[in-house]
Amino acid sequence: MARTAAVPDEIVSALVLEPESPVADPPLAAPPPPDAPLLPPAPADA
């Protein structure tokens, strides 16, 4: 392999700063109300 010149600081810095943490926590789904049915109601012709 041919000798490579010194690696530019920009490349090293970019890799140091990865993996960048995703800062946007997606909101968690709201829990269902306590009296919510476990299953949706059956269709009328079931």
Next chain:
Amino acid sequence: MTRADPALRAAVERAAGDLAVRAARALRDPGGPYAVGDPAEDEPITLAAVRVLGPDALAPFLLAGARPAARDVDLVERGHADPLAVAAPGSRDALVHDLRDAAARHALTLLHGPPRAVPARLPVTGSAAPLEDARRQGRRPWAALMVLLAPLTACPAASPAHDQARRHATDLGRAAVRAVLRRDPATAARLVRWLALPDVSCPQLDLAPLVRHLALTTAPTARAALDVAIAERLLHAAGTAR
């Protein structure tokens, strides 16, 4: 070759990944061979890869009892010889580079220098204000900065980031759990390293099963696998089943 040469960047990324794989293996198999440099690799690429991992490249020496050879010391010294001249002074990125470089140099002194030369705290050459700024901005920006600073946990020296980790351990725990819930194991692996330090306590979080979960989950990158291996070693060193 341009400064943003994608092939060069890919070569450094691959070399850093290979180094992370070797370091993780050495942490999980103490007593096995470990060397910072790969003789088959072009030296400038090796030096850049060492800089990318920073103190983590020395983790097998610091946490698993491996003994550095003269070439390991030489590579880490030369890899961190000059400051990275890319970040604006006083910026968040400058703080990340400053602290990581200081931790790598501190670890080298610890492993290779006279014992009396080892200070208890990392010297901060620039401003630590970005840490306080991130706290003021909220938990998420702060946790993102602590993710970038997680390699400091490989080095047994205090720093402003360690101080904040102790003070805000619950926020670290919350951020780690949120990362797991959103299927972001790389971020979670970085954050559990802080929580695995012996003086960082988040009683609401059962840390050992979380770290075990991350170890059993397919790591997205070699560096994330190394993060988990370091967290495991830190927990092991603390002799805890938190």
